[in-house]
Amino acid sequence: MVLLAGIVPDIDGLGLGVDLITRHTAHPTDYWGDLHHVLGHNLCFGLVVAAVTFMLAQHHWRASMLALLSFHLHLLGDVLGGQGPDGDQWPIPYLAPFSQSMQWVWSGQWQLNAWPNFVITAVLLAVMFFIAWRRGISPLECLSTRANDALVGALRRRFGPPSEAAHGECP
Numbered sequence: 001m002v003l004l005a006g007i008v009p010d011i012d013g014l015g016l017g018v019d020l021i022t023r024h025t026a027h028p029t030d031y032w033g034d035l036h037h038v039l040g041h042n043l044c045f046g047l048v049v050a051a052v053t054f055m056l057a058q059h060h061w062r063a064s065m066l067a068l069l070s071f072h073l074h075l076l077g078d079v080l081g082g083q084g085p086d087g088d089q090w091p092i093p094y095l096a097p098f099s100q101s102m103q104w105v106w107s108g109q110w111q112l113n114a115w116p117n118f119v120i121t122a123v124l125l126a127v128m129f130f131i132a133w134r135r136g137i138s139p140l141e142c143l144s145t146r147a148n149d150a151l152v153g154a155l156r157r158r159f160g161p162p163s164e165a166a167h168g169e170c171p
Helices: 002-022 031-035 043-056 060-081 115-135 145-159
Strands: none
Touching: 002 031, 002 043, 002 060, 043 060, 060 115, 115 145
């Protein structure tokens, strides 16, 4: 649920599919332009995500707080490196839909396809693979235990099993 909380703000980007379908019709839509970074990129939606996590999680408070943190890390990532290739910035309307008074935007925002985003992605993937190799868990575990086991198995065949000391166990 924490993983999903970090992804779910982009649900407001689903309008792109409708835009693609209607672009050559008599009534094309612009849901992507009108709604992306609006519906799912604000405190109100983040609180809804945290509340749903609270209701569904086994460890209510911990999971909902981590979901809220994950949600806000998504927003921070968009503020830092979510500029469009045309130089257009998408400010985050943090208090929407109740107020437009607080817009998160940074003048140093880099483009979505800029090198910092690739470096951050590579580092985080390396950390994820390391944790999967060492602890036997990965984000795939959310989707399928079998897929998680296959990834962990492949990593351990390639790099060898982690030593018992790596698990914090005494030899």
